[in-house]
Amino acid sequence: MRTVKDIMIKNFNVVTLGDSIACAYQKMKASNIDTTIVLDKKAQCVGLITIWDLLKAKALSYPFDTTPVEEIMSFPVVTITEDSSIEESISLMMNNRIKNVVVVDSDQRVVGLISAKAIVECEECIVNNKISCTIGRPYKIAIIGGTGKQGRGLALRWGKGGHHILIGSRSLENAKKIAEQLRGNLNSIGVEPKIEAGLNSEVVKDAEIIVLTIPYQSIEELILSIKDGLHEGQIIISPVVPLKMSDGGEMGIERHRISAAEKVYLMTKPLGPETVAAFHTIPAANLSRIEFPLNFDVVVAGNDAKSKKVVMKLISQIPNLRPLDGGSLKNAETLEYLTSLAINIGRKYKKPTIGLKFI
């Protein structure tokens, strides 16, 4: 496996404290490397000059010829050892929001410079996706309304992860067609998933997890049609949002006394299942395209801690999704509102696949 040593720049630019900005700039221009390392008299790295620092100098009208580099250098410098992995160097860059990391040996002497550009350009540098293939035991997951984008997306992601997926629909024919398609999609990338199909009322019977990827308006009818298959020990996931277009063309929420998830909860709790609200703000368009990674947070709300934990585990099994505990089911309302806000922002900025992260 490639390490930092393999792709670091070895003929990096160096200046020492007291050198002028002009000196650093000349070296950067001549070498076509956008960074210069600043050393102190003991050859220890104390700063970096980047194009950004030069811009700052210009903005402050610092004369390049007479201003010493220490006036504008960035510090402290982030360093890495030469035998570190490429993943580690990426982590350092992403976490510190920097594009260059100084490479040092065991005596803290500078031996190179690793840049974001070098990593991007290195075709052999494969970053291993942290897909945990060990998902623990597989769950039996019924996806109600599983023929839509959101349902298909979850089926693909969890089917790929080894779970047993049951695609539910009001039309058996439709469900079978979609199940076949999804199996085909996963077969084409070398996965043999367990994806079956059935009527909504049938697939819920054996399911441990029931995902309602249905419109808000169908909640009552749907629950009446599956109620005979509901029982204790099951978890219902509600990503349902009562979206409503306003007169002004803005997306909004149909305001009710309670949220969609709380409605599901009140209607089904007497029969046994727990309800957990999740997946509201994950763009369905991304979800349904297995080649698209998903780099979002999924906030989960629910009253039963155990069920919430199971759902959070299922979320964390989809690469790059981060489950966050959003408290009790009462907070599902916020998640539903948030969906309409995200849709509006996505439209405004022409980014339909918008999602969010807490930082």
Next chain:
Amino acid sequence: MRTVKDIMIKNFNVVTLGDSIACAYQKMKASNIDTTIVLDKKAQCVGLITIWDLLKAKALSYPFDTTPVEEIMSFPVVTITEDSSIEESISLMMNNRIKNVVVVDSDQRVVGLISAKAIVECEECIVNNKISCTIGRPYKIAIIGGTGKQGRGLALRWGKGGHHILIGSRSLENAKKIAEQLRGNLNSIGVEPKIEAGLNSEVVKDAEIIVLTIPYQSIEELILSIKDGLHEGQIIISPVVPLKMSDGGEMGIERHRISAAEKVYLMTKPLGPETVAAFHTIPAANLSRIEFPLNFDVVVAGNDAKSKKVVMKLISQIPNLRPLDGGSLKNAETLEYLTSLAINIGRKYKKPTIGLKFI
């Protein structure tokens, strides 16, 4: 004097929505320009791909061949007109912490790209004035309840940027004490801010911007106390959230017929001012410590487009904050709900300074 037109890159890289990351990368590699402009089908600029975005894609194991550019592009894009001064372009870069600004003509068509590198390399580009953090003219900003953390934070950030700050309080003594403290804080980092103090009812009179950093319960009393100073042309910023602790110890929202911001709007609109909701989810603890950078999104909601634009500009003047247009004032309700959700998540994960970003 040189303008943006003289040093912009005219043969910039372009991709359109739906193009792959690989396509953008190829163009960047071939041209030796580190940035690609993303256009929509109407040739409007909707994003930028930088080396940083490519690194992110690599870190997330996004396949370059099949992932469309919109998945990783940076947005919204900062633009400048071609006859603007070099100083202006530097200001935009420094304030937004970006290295590239897209140059547009009067029809908002992309005509070029101006980079930090080009500015640094342009020897004829003499910067006459030291670039301050303020873009355009300073505003007169009254901060009502300005003695709290949120108020002090905004005063520091905008005071540093050159705006004229009026700290308002019910107690003149308190307001004066805090104003002196804030001046001291900024003096210690070499800034001479314009921060004054007064009674709430006094400071609003001359203010162009009035920020209500007050508890929900004080809205009515406060507005009654300042109403004689309100008039047309003023903008009221409402970050107010009707927070309420639930019996279970979870943070929640006191549910009313309308949001706090809408309440402010209804009470003040007859007197002239516009109301804009903003700053709900920016952690006050971070805001009030000037040495802490803020890397968050600020969603702004309001009915008057012009006022919203002014507030978004004021937000973008605080380094690393990104304003996002969240639509009409009706959406303030979502922002208020979101605050309680963020507080709960922050507590759960022991990160009181939690905020969020749309991606």
